[in-house]
Structure formats: structure tokens, C-alpha cells
Amino acid sequence: MAAYELHYWPGLQGRGEFVRLALEEAGAPYRDIALDDGVGGDTGIDDPAIITPAFALPVLRHGKRVIGQTAAILLYLGDRHGLAPRSEAGRLWTHQLQLTIADVVTEAHDAHHPIGSGLYYEDQKPEAKRRAADFCAERVPKFLQWFEAVLERNPKGAAHLVGARVTYAETSLFQLVAGLRYAFPKASERALRKTPKVAALAEAVAGRPRIAAYLASERRIPFNEQGIFRHYPELDL
Amino acid sequence: MAAYELHYWPGLQGRGEFVRLALEEAGAPYRDIALDDGVGGDTGIDDPAIITPAFALPVLRHGKRVIGQTAAILLYLGDRHGLAPRSEAGRLWTHQLQLTIADVVTEAHDAHHPIGSGLYYEDQKPEAKRRAADFCAERVPKFLQWFEAVLERNPKGAAHLVGARVTYAETSLFQLVAGLRYAFPKASERALRKTPKVAALAEAVAGRPRIAAYLASERRIPFNEQGIFRHYPELDL
Incomplete structure (x- = not known):
């Protein structure tokens, strides 16, 4: 094909x-x-x-x-590509993890665009500050603690989200953690200190040979303020 | 089981x-x-x-x-339960439709809670009014027109989203239309007049024997202002 x-x-x-x-x-x-x-x-x-x-x-x-x-x-x-288990239960669980990551991603976007994606950030700054405060104080810790619990409960060990192998949920969790660290460095470090297994998993994914080569390549576009994860210091609350 | x-x-x-x-x-x-x-x-x-x-x-x-x-x-x-095709392509397409419905549902929720779900509506009314204006004017028509295009392109006919049978994407689209009509009656009727196939599908789903029996039963909780679709007249823009 x-x-x-x-x-x-x-x-x-x-x-x-x-x-x-x-x-x-x-x-x-x-x-x-x-x-x-x-x-x-x-x-x-x-x-x-x-x-x-x-x-x-x-x-x-x-x-x-x-x-x-x-x-x-x-x-x-x-x-x-073997990035999810073959069993129905494992495949669905991997997908459920991905859908939850997608929910955080949407909320990370809405932290700087709470009123509408068709408007500029500059036209919704006061609203963004209120929403980002809630996102940083309540949502980021709650999501990361849930992923920490998932890692703690994995019968195959806390090095993986699902079973004993890498899945697309893990490459996605790496990206979520990287994005949160870029956009909300203070808030995310505060949350990640209490979720060491999530932090360790993100580091392990970054060190996988193909991912490390990709991150070092020109194919990896740097984070910037056109993406979902935007670093506006006034929103890192 | x-x-x-x-x-x-x-x-x-x-x-x-x-x-x-x-x-x-x-x-x-x-x-x-x-x-x-x-x-x-x-x-x-x-x-x-x-x-x-x-x-x-x-x-x-x-x-x-x-x-x-x-x-x-x-x-x-x-x-x-046979609520999606067995083929990989049809199964994934049904899921893609559902994920897009889920995106509208999140936006419908955020129209009344743009700042945070932990806060009361009363504490984010001005922001909700701005967000709802964008949702009603831009997002609802865009989403419904996309579903209209999907129906128009179905090789098996515009009576179904996927193939020639009901799927969970259709019961979900019915619920989306019902919710939009409850929460934003003016804005949604305006959009639905331009998407007659979507409106007809929602009506057809409501008339299916088991769905009709359910909707008439006490099991169907009425729409109210604790749910996702809330009717606040000031947000129906």
C-alpha cells in the first residue's frame, strides 16, 4: 500500500x-x-x-x-504497527487513555482561547486568565494524578501505561507532558513533582531511539504560539 | 455475561x-x-x-x-450489537463521526461554562454570552453542514450516515440535534433549515420503535439546566 x-x-x-x-x-x-x-x-x-x-x-x-x-x-x-495490544480489552483501554489525553489537549487549547478559536488571544485575555487559573490549579493536577494511578495499577509495572510495551497512548502522553511543560512550566512542574511515574514515562519515551532521533531532527517543529500549547507567562498560574 | x-x-x-x-x-x-x-x-x-x-x-x-x-x-x-459495520473502514468511519459529535458536545457545554466546570454559570455569564455567540453563529452551522455533506455523500443514500443501517453515530446525532434544539432553539432552527437531511435523520431516529418507546418512558430524563444542553435564553444568539 x-x-x-x-x-x-x-x-x-x-x-x-x-x-x-x-x-x-x-x-x-x-x-x-x-x-x-x-x-x-x-x-x-x-x-x-x-x-x-x-x-x-x-x-x-x-x-x-x-x-x-x-x-x-x-x-x-x-x-x-503494534502500537496497541491485539486483545480487544487492551486495544480499547489504550484508546480510552488516548481519548482522555485528547480531553486535556482541548482544555489546554481553551486555556488561551476560552471564548472562541476564531478570535485572537489578545481579544480574550481576561477570560483566558480566569480559565488558565482553573486549568493550572485544578485540571492539570487531576489529569496527571489519574495517569499516575493508571501507571501504579498496571500489573506489568509502572514503566508502561498498558501492558509491558510502548503504545500510541505513551507517545501521546509524552507529547502532553512536553506541551504542558512548554506552556505552563511552573504549574506543570508543580503537578509533575507529585506524579513522578508520569514524569519518568515521558522521559523514557523521549529516550526511545526513533523518538530521540525525531526530536533532534528538523522534522520536529518547535513549540510556538500558533499551536495548542502556547507559552503566555501570564497564564502559567 | x-x-x-x-x-x-x-x-x-x-x-x-x-x-x-x-x-x-x-x-x-x-x-x-x-x-x-x-x-x-x-x-x-x-x-x-x-x-x-x-x-x-x-x-x-x-x-x-x-x-x-x-x-x-x-x-x-x-x-x-450491530450498531456499526463489521468492516474495518466502516467501523472506523462510524467512530470518526462519533468523535466529531463529541467535539460539538464539549463545545455546547463550554458555551455555558467557558471558564471552568468547577464554577457556577452565574459566575461566568458575560464570558458565556461571548462564547455562545461564537458557538451559535459559527460552530453550530459549520458542524451541521458537515453532517449534511456526509449524508449527501453516502453512496447508500442520505437516509443514513454510514451504509444503509442505523449506527450508534445516528442515535448520537439524534441526541445532539435534540440537545441543540432544547438549549439554542433559535440558533439551531436557523442552522437546521439549511441542513434538512440532518433534521430528517434526527426525526427518523426518534421514530424508531425502541427509541420512541424509550423517549416516551420514565427512563428518559427530561433536558434540564444541570446537563450539557442548558436552555439559558440569553445564550441563544
Whole structure:
């Protein structure tokens, strides 16, 4: 089958990064349309011949398949590249972890855009400050403590979220921790001090050979203030 | 295997309703813990023996399985009750539709709680008014038009989202439309006039024998201002 095509906005990690990390860990060849072309990708909505258009980017194209929604893309890749268990229970649990990570990601975005993604940050700064205060004080610790509990309860040991192998939920948790550290350095370090197993897992993922090579490459777009995780010091509460 | 147990908050439809509708359409016996007991359900986080605790409700328990995240629960039920195609592509597409519905649901919630779910609506009314204006003017039409395009492109006809049969994505789209109509009657009617296939599908789902019986029963909790879809007239913009 053809190589994967990842369609995403240019110049930012965004939700596309969760797909990139899974593809990199899998060692799967892919074409990063935004990087290659310098233009945003394509959801398929403008082409009536595509019967499964996506609502939004990222989109993964693979042969005739057009798949949207980050978690659905990862479900697809997980099966193909051993990035999730084969058992139904393990596969669903991995997906449940990913969906919870996706919830934190949405909240991290809304911390700087609580009123609407169509408006500039500058037009919603007071609201962002209120929302970020709640996110930093309540939500980040609660989410990270839940992941810590998941690691503590894994019968195969706290080095992994699911069983004894890396899954796409782990490359995603790495990205979540990296993003929180970039955007909210004080708040996230405060929370991570109480969730050492989460911090250790993020470090272990960063040290995996393919992930380390990717992070050191030019393919890894640096965090910036166009992405989901934005460092506005006034929001790090 | 044991009957299903749905754990959810008492007295509101919330995200639990998407699970209830799938179970009702399937004719699957289930115990609704909140309804039966008058107390909220249980994520499993307080019981260290549960190795797959959920971050939040709803939770479906089935024998030894403890499953969280609405979309993951529906993925599980879809396979078991023929509420999604058996083919990998159809199954994933159904899930992608559900994940997009979940995104609208989160935005519908945030329209009245843009600053934080831990705060009262009364403490974020000005912010809610700004966010709801964006939600009603931009987001609701965009989402409904996307579902309209999906229906128009279905090679099996516009009566269904996926293939020629009902799926959990359809019971969920019914609930989304019902919720939007309750919470934002003016804005949603305005959008639905331009998306007649979405409106027709919602009506068709409501008329399915098991769904109609459920909606007429006492098991259906009325919409109210504790749920996700809240009717605050000042937000119907």
C-alpha cells in the first residue's frame, strides 16, 4: 500500500504531532504535507468524490482511505504497527487513555482561547486568565494524578501505561507532558513533582531511539504560539 | 455475561445519554445506576483493584470490564450489537463521526461554562454570552453542514450516515440535534433549515420503535439546566 500522507497546518505541532510521534515510533514512511508543501493539508470536504471527509485536520490518507480525528487515526495506526495490544480489552483501554489525553489537549487549547478559536488571544485575555487559573490549579493536577494511578495499577509495572510495551497512548502522553511543560512550566512542574511515574514515562519515551532521533531532527517543529500549547507567562498560574 | 451497568450522575442526561440511546436501540438489558440508586455512579478510581479506572463518568461495567469515555463505550457496544459495520473502514468511519459529535458536545457545554466546570454559570455569564455567540453563529452551522455533506455523500443514500443501517453515530446525532434544539432553539432552527437531511435523520431516529418507546418512558430524563444542553435564553444568539 502507499505510504502515509499526513495532512496538517504548516508551522505548528498541534494535534498533528500526536500522529507524527506514532508514525515515527513505528518507523513508518510518511509524507508530511504541510512540511513538504508549506501549505495546509486537506480535509477532503472540497472534493465531493471523498465520502469520508474530515471535519478538521489532522487527516491521514493511506491509499484510498481518508481518516480524520486524531484518536481515530491512532486507532488505525495502532493496529497496523503494534502500537496497541491485539486483545480487544487492551486495544480499547489504550484508546480510552488516548481519548482522555485528547480531553486535556482541548482544555489546554481553551486555556488561551476560552471564548472562541476564531478570535485572537489578545481579544480574550481576561477570560483566558480566569480559565488558565482553573486549568493550572485544578485540571492539570487531576489529569496527571489519574495517569499516575493508571501507571501504579498496571500489573506489568509502572514503566508502561498498558501492558509491558510502548503504545500510541505513551507517545501521546509524552507529547502532553512536553506541551504542558512548554506552556505552563511552573504549574506543570508543580503537578509533575507529585506524579513522578508520569514524569519518568515521558522521559523514557523521549529516550526511545526513533523518538530521540525525531526530536533532534528538523522534522520536529518547535513549540510556538500558533499551536495548542502556547507559552503566555501570564497564564502559567 | 452479566447485564450492562451504566454509571452516571443522577438527574441529568449528560454524556450518559449517548450510551443509553445505543443500549435502548440495541434492546440490551442494562441497569442505570444513577436512576436506580439516586446516587452518582463510580469511575473505579477509588478501588485500587480496578486497573482500568475511568477519569470521569459515564462508565460502562460489563462483567469484569470497566470502560470509560463515551466514544470508547460506544465502540464496544457497536461491535456487540450491530450498531456499526463489521468492516474495518466502516467501523472506523462510524467512530470518526462519533468523535466529531463529541467535539460539538464539549463545545455546547463550554458555551455555558467557558471558564471552568468547577464554577457556577452565574459566575461566568458575560464570558458565556461571548462564547455562545461564537458557538451559535459559527460552530453550530459549520458542524451541521458537515453532517449534511456526509449524508449527501453516502453512496447508500442520505437516509443514513454510514451504509444503509442505523449506527450508534445516528442515535448520537439524534441526541445532539435534540440537545441543540432544547438549549439554542433559535440558533439551531436557523442552522437546521439549511441542513434538512440532518433534521430528517434526527426525526427518523426518534421514530424508531425502541427509541420512541424509550423517549416516551420514565427512563428518559427530561433536558434540564444541570446537563450539557442548558436552555439559558440569553445564550441563544
